[in-house]
Amino acid sequence: MTPSDPPFEALLVYLKEERGFDFTGYKRSSLMRRVSRRMSQLSISDYAEYLDFLQVHPDEFTALFNTILINVTGFFRDAEAWEYLRHELVEPLLAAKSNAEPVRIWSAGCASGEEAYTLAIMLAEMLGTEQFRQRVKIYATDVDEEGLTHARHATYTEREVANVPAPLLERYFEAQGGRFVFRKDLRRSVIFGRNDLVQDAPISRIDLLVCRNTLMYFNAETQARIVARFHFALSEGGILFLGKAEMLLSHATLFQPVDLKRRIFRKVPRPLQTNDSIFAEVPHAPTRSEPGAIDQLRGEAFLSSPVAQIVVTSDGLVALTNRQAEALFGVSSRDVGRPFRDLDMSYRPVELRRFIDQAQVERRGTRxxxxxxxxxxxxxxxxxxxxxxxxxxxxxxxxxxLIFHDVTASRRLHDELEQANRQLETAYEELQSTNEELETTNEELQSTVEELETTNEELQSTNEELETMNEELHSTNDELQNINEQLRERTSELDTANAFLEAILSSLQAGVAVINRDLHVQIWNRRAEDLWGLRREETIGQHFLNLDIGLPTDQLRPLIRSALNDGVQPAELRLEAVNRRGRTVYVRVACMPLADADGAAGVIMLMEPEHDGGVPVPVP
Structure with a gap:
C-alpha cells in the first residue's frame, strides 16, 4: 500500500461525503494503519471491499471512527507542565484582568473530558468557586460524539481519577456507586460541543487554548491550516498549550515559544493578509502592496459579513471567501485562486455551476x-x-x-407555523365535536335532574319507612334491656349458687374430684389440693387417670367404670397412697355416680385419708 492508494482515497472521500468526517488531512501512514486494524477485525483485506461493507452496514461507521479517533487523555497529564502553566502564565493572565472580565478557554480535542475538567479544577482553585462560576467559560470540543457524551456525563472510574490529588478529588468529585462524578455546579461552566478543527470555524477571543497531542495526527498542510485557526481564535497575548509530541518551529510568525520543553507558546500579533483572509499562510493569489485604511475596512467588512459569501472571477476562479463561508463549507484562503468547479460546494448541496453560467450570460441575479x-x-x-x-x-x-443565507430558523418557524395551523384546525374540529357532545350532555343532565327529582321523592318515602322502623327498633331495644336485666339477675343467682357450692366443697374434710364420662376433671376442691399437692388450675380439664398424684389411679379404673355404667350405690375402696409430703397413708376412695336426666353424667369421687387422733394413718 502506498499513501496515494486510490481505493483508500476513495474510502476517505466516501466518509467525508456520507458522514461529514474529513480525514483527508490526516497523515496517511497512521490513518491507513488504523483503518487496516479495523479491517483485520472483520477479516477484510481490501479497501474497496471494506467500502462496500460500510455501505451495507451503517453501524460500522461508529466502530471505524472509534478506531481512528484514539482518545488518549487523563487528569493532570504531565503534572509538572500544568504547574508551570498555572504559576508562570495563568496567574499573570488573571492578574491582568479585572474581577468582572470573563476568562475564555478552549480545550480542542478534549476526548472524554479529563483535560477540560483539569482546567476547571485549576481555575476554580485560583479564582474560588464563586468567581469561577461567574467568569470562566471552558469550551471543550472534539469530533467524536461518543467521547463528548462520556465527557458530558462527567463520570469516571477510580483508575481514571488516580492522578487527581486526594484533596482535589474530595473537593471536586462526588463518589457514586464506585465511580466519581465531577461537581454539577461547576460543570455548567464547561461547554462540550462538536468541532472539526479541519472544517469548522474556530472559537474566538480565547485566553488559553489547550490542544495536546492532536496536531501530530495531521499532515503538514492541515497542521498549518489548524495553527492559523488557533492564531485567529486566541486573543492578543493568548497562550497555546500543546502536547509533548508537537512543535511549532515552522510557525514562528504566528506563535513564539514561552517554554519549548513544556510546549507552551504565545500568540504573535499578525497583520491582515493582503488576500483578505486571516487563515492564509501561503496565499494562492498574487499579493499587492500594503492596503490602505479603506481597503482594510472593506476587507474586514467582507470577512465579518454575517452571511456566507464567495466571489468567483469571470474565468471561474475563486477570488474571495469570508469567515461564514469557511464555517459553513470549509473553504478558506487556500482555495483562493483555485477553479471553483474543483470545490465540493460547486455541486453539493446544489449544482451551482450552471446558475453561475446563467448569471454571466443573462447579467441578472438568480435565487x-x-x-x-x-x-x-x-x-x-x-x-x-x-x-x-x-x-x-x-x-x-x-x-x-455567491451569497448563502441561512434560513434554517425561518424554515423551522414556517414548519412550526404550518404544524400549528394543522393543530389549530384539528383543535377547531375537536372543539366543534366537543360542543356537540356538550349539548348532548346537557340534554342528558336535564334527564338526570328529572330522574333525581323522582329519586328524591322515593327517598322521602323510604325515610318515612325508616322512621317507622326506627320506632320499632326502639321498642325492641327496650325489650332487650329488660331481658338483659333478667339475665343479670340470673347470673347473680348463679354466682351465689356457685359461691355456696364452693363453700360446701371447701368445708368438706375429704378431697372431692368430679370427673365427666371422659374421665376429665371438672371439680377439684381445696382438700384435694392439700392432699395431693396439685392446684385446681393444674387439674381442671386433665384426664384423671393421667394425674401425677400419689394415688394408684389404675386400681380406681374399675370403680369409676362401675359408677358410670351400672352402679347406683356408692362404691368404696381402701388404698395405699403417697400424700403431697411424700408420706405413705391409707385413703378411702368412694365413687358415686353424678346423675342427670339421661343417666350418669360423671362420677363424684371422695378421697378421705384415715386418721388416728387427727393425723393421717401411715402405712405400717
Whole structure:
C-alpha cells in the first residue's frame, strides 16, 4: 500500500461525503494503519471491499471512527507542565484582568473530558468557586460524539481519577456507586460541543487554548491550516498549550515559544493578509502592496459579513471567501485562486455551476431557494442561495458573487407555523365535536335532574319507612334491656349458687374430684389440693387417670367404670397412697355416680385419708 492508494482515497472521500468526517488531512501512514486494524477485525483485506461493507452496514461507521479517533487523555497529564502553566502564565493572565472580565478557554480535542475538567479544577482553585462560576467559560470540543457524551456525563472510574490529588478529588468529585462524578455546579461552566478543527470555524477571543497531542495526527498542510485557526481564535497575548509530541518551529510568525520543553507558546500579533483572509499562510493569489485604511475596512467588512459569501472571477476562479463561508463549507484562503468547479460546494448541496453560467450570460441575479445542506451528521441547514453577477461601469463582467443565507430558523418557524395551523384546525374540529357532545350532555343532565327529582321523592318515602322502623327498633331495644336485666339477675343467682357450692366443697374434710364420662376433671376442691399437692388450675380439664398424684389411679379404673355404667350405690375402696409430703397413708376412695336426666353424667369421687387422733394413718 502506498499513501496515494486510490481505493483508500476513495474510502476517505466516501466518509467525508456520507458522514461529514474529513480525514483527508490526516497523515496517511497512521490513518491507513488504523483503518487496516479495523479491517483485520472483520477479516477484510481490501479497501474497496471494506467500502462496500460500510455501505451495507451503517453501524460500522461508529466502530471505524472509534478506531481512528484514539482518545488518549487523563487528569493532570504531565503534572509538572500544568504547574508551570498555572504559576508562570495563568496567574499573570488573571492578574491582568479585572474581577468582572470573563476568562475564555478552549480545550480542542478534549476526548472524554479529563483535560477540560483539569482546567476547571485549576481555575476554580485560583479564582474560588464563586468567581469561577461567574467568569470562566471552558469550551471543550472534539469530533467524536461518543467521547463528548462520556465527557458530558462527567463520570469516571477510580483508575481514571488516580492522578487527581486526594484533596482535589474530595473537593471536586462526588463518589457514586464506585465511580466519581465531577461537581454539577461547576460543570455548567464547561461547554462540550462538536468541532472539526479541519472544517469548522474556530472559537474566538480565547485566553488559553489547550490542544495536546492532536496536531501530530495531521499532515503538514492541515497542521498549518489548524495553527492559523488557533492564531485567529486566541486573543492578543493568548497562550497555546500543546502536547509533548508537537512543535511549532515552522510557525514562528504566528506563535513564539514561552517554554519549548513544556510546549507552551504565545500568540504573535499578525497583520491582515493582503488576500483578505486571516487563515492564509501561503496565499494562492498574487499579493499587492500594503492596503490602505479603506481597503482594510472593506476587507474586514467582507470577512465579518454575517452571511456566507464567495466571489468567483469571470474565468471561474475563486477570488474571495469570508469567515461564514469557511464555517459553513470549509473553504478558506487556500482555495483562493483555485477553479471553483474543483470545490465540493460547486455541486453539493446544489449544482451551482450552471446558475453561475446563467448569471454571466443573462447579467441578472438568480435565487435558488430551500436548499438542504447537511453541515454535519444530523445537522441539517436550509439555505437560500443568491447568484449575483458583478458588472463593471463599462458593463464588462467582473465575476459572480455567491451569497448563502441561512434560513434554517425561518424554515423551522414556517414548519412550526404550518404544524400549528394543522393543530389549530384539528383543535377547531375537536372543539366543534366537543360542543356537540356538550349539548348532548346537557340534554342528558336535564334527564338526570328529572330522574333525581323522582329519586328524591322515593327517598322521602323510604325515610318515612325508616322512621317507622326506627320506632320499632326502639321498642325492641327496650325489650332487650329488660331481658338483659333478667339475665343479670340470673347470673347473680348463679354466682351465689356457685359461691355456696364452693363453700360446701371447701368445708368438706375429704378431697372431692368430679370427673365427666371422659374421665376429665371438672371439680377439684381445696382438700384435694392439700392432699395431693396439685392446684385446681393444674387439674381442671386433665384426664384423671393421667394425674401425677400419689394415688394408684389404675386400681380406681374399675370403680369409676362401675359408677358410670351400672352402679347406683356408692362404691368404696381402701388404698395405699403417697400424700403431697411424700408420706405413705391409707385413703378411702368412694365413687358415686353424678346423675342427670339421661343417666350418669360423671362420677363424684371422695378421697378421705384415715386418721388416728387427727393425723393421717401411715402405712405400717
Amino acid at each position: 435558488v431557494g430551500d436548499v438542504e445542506y447537511f453541515r454535519a451528521p444530523g445537522e441539517l441547514v436550509h439555505l437560500d442561495v443568491h447568484i449575483n453577477p458583478l458588472v463593471a461601469t463599462d458593463m464588462s463582467l467582473l465575476g459572480v458573487a
